[in-house]
Amino acid sequence: MAAEFNQSAASTAKVLEFAEPATAPDPHQHLAALVDCSDEPIISKRLDGTIISWNAAATRVFGYQPSEIIGKSILTLIPPELQHEETEILRKLRGGERIEHFETTRMRKNGERFPISVTISPIRDASGRIVAASKIAHDISEGRRNQESLSRLAAIVDSADDAIIGKTLNGIVTSWNRSAERIFGYTADEMIGQSILRLIPEGLQYEEDEILRKLRAGERIDHYETTRKKKSGELFQVSVTISPIVDHSGRVIGASKIARDISDKKRVEQLLIQSEKLAATGRMAAAIAHEINNPLESLINVIFLARQHSAPESRVNQLLLTAEQELERVSHIARQTLGYYKDTGAPSNVHVHDLIQNVLTVYNSKMMSSDIAVDSCFNDLQKISVSKGEMLQVFSNVIANAIDSMKQGGVLTISARNVLSTPQDGIEIVIRDTGCGIEQENLSRVFEPFFTTKGILGTGIGLWVAKQLVSRRGGQISIASSTTPKSSGTTVTIFIPFAQPPASPEGELS
Helix, strand or coil: HHHHHHHHHHHHCCCCCCCCCCCCCCCCCCCHHHHHHHCCCCEEEEECCCCCCCHHHHHHCCCCCCCHHHHCEEHHHHCCCCCCCHHHHHHHHCCCCEEEEEEEEEEECCCEEEEEEEEEEECCCCCCCEEEEEEEEEEEEHHHHHHHHHHHHHHHHHHHCCCEEECCCEEEEEEEHHHHHHHHHHHHHCCCCHHHHHHHHHHHCCCCCCCHHHCCCCCEEEEEEEEECCCCCEEEEEEEEEEEEEEECCCCCCCCCEEEEEEEHHHHHHHHHHHHHHHHHHHHHHHHHHHHHHHHHHHHHHHHHHHHHHCCHHHHHHHHHHHHHHHHHHHHHHHCCCCCCCCCCEEEEEEEHHHHHHHHHHHHHHHHCCEEEEEEEEEEECEEECCCHHHHHHHHHHHHHHHCCCCEEEEEEEEEEEECCCCEEEEEEECCCCCCCCCCHHHHHCCCCCCCCCHCCCCCHHHHHHHHHHHHCEEEEEEEEEECCCCCCEEEEEEEEECCCCCCCCCCCC
């Protein structure tokens, strides 16, 4: 047995310190104590698999007392379907081989199966002949459970809809899930080891210093809404929750960050805000229409009387007639602008160029004072059935914008022509200015209600109303613009089909 204990003691890789006794102790007692106090099961067996020693840890792990198991076959501990392993183990032992950290499954006294790692060494007698084997077993159930938990967590993280990112306290990315790749556009290989600042617009990078300061203090940041940057350079809105990661001693060693793309949510919120603004503006428009009707009627009567005292064919009479028509339109526009007024007037057949000339007459003095020249070319030979008031409003809104963009003077070019080669026959109107132009990032928003590039001078509803009126008539309106010096300007193209679309139930702006 001395040989057995010598081999077993060597394989435990443990060192016990003893105070030097006054008289030399029995080495067998030392070895027995070493084996019995081990935290790991240490078992010895003959080459036929019969168990010949069993320590206290083996009793704790497997459930058998030494009196129950010593003299029994080692197969008692092996599930039936794995007992073939023992044949291979014994073959290797007889050949003098050592088996290290072999992971398998063994069975407790109560029948429970559990994962185990075993190291098995041959035991030799004084002549060097292999006579038995020592076996150190390590229960890896907890390690397996931990590994399974980690695997489940990794699967959850990787399949999450939100970007989940790990980073150090210096802002270096340490982990990157699939949704982070989908949302930000970078692969894990491109981001791991890189600074988190790559995702933050330059103007907002100061936020990271504050975030890291709070994380080092152990603070959690919940649902912080900000702007981040994709690989393509596109900016988008996110909600981030950032939590400190602590080690077993409670020291903060990193951070986990969950980022959710809230661009769609913000767009919906903005639409709701716009909807409420439209409703409020509509109510205000109705109140204004009510209040201005009486003074408008007075002004129209005054202009009518003035016309009676002017020669019918004179320039003064023509200007007064235009003023009278525009005042009549003011009341209509005030109620109609946001769609709270139903236009019950029947459409009339008109030449589009007559409507445009009407608008140009109204803005003539303003264009002259701004040194704006007009270059027009009309080839709309066919009349079209439209609401005259609506089309005047469309052209007025577009031309007014063009004039406002040419504060240093310029050329306003207007053309109208019949178009017979499109899916629908109709009239195409092109209104082009040589003004300052519209930045490309704003072009996609110019038809949004309340969006304006004029600052406090604009209401942001002119082009929105124009688009609504043109669309209701079955047409289209588009815009192109350039801010390039010496070739800047904006072009608005309007197409109105000859065919009338089906009437809407309410006849209101959508």
